Amino acid sequence: MYVDLIKKLFVPRYNLSIKSIKKKFNLSEDSIKRRVCWKCGTKLNFWDYCSEFKDNKLEKMIKLWQNDYIEFYCCKCFKIKKSEYLKKNLY
C-alpha cells in the first residue's frame, strides 16, 4: 500500500528518463561506477545522485561520478562536513 503511494508521489526532478540518460551518456548498469560514501561506507545510488541536478549540469556531474580520482560523501556525512566547514570558516 505504502509502496504504491510512494510510487505515485515520487516524481524525479530530472526530465530525462533513466533510459534516455543511459543512451545519451552511453551508460549501462555495468559501466556505472559503484560507489559508497567515503566516510561511512553507505551505498550511494547513481540515479538518486542524478536526480539532484538539472539537465544542463548532468553531463558534468556524471563525469565526476565516473571519475576514479574523486570520492563522494553520502548526504548525511556531507551535511556534517558542510556544517563543520561553515563553523570553521564563518565563526
Ligand SMILES: [Zn+2]
Ligand atoms: Zn556517509
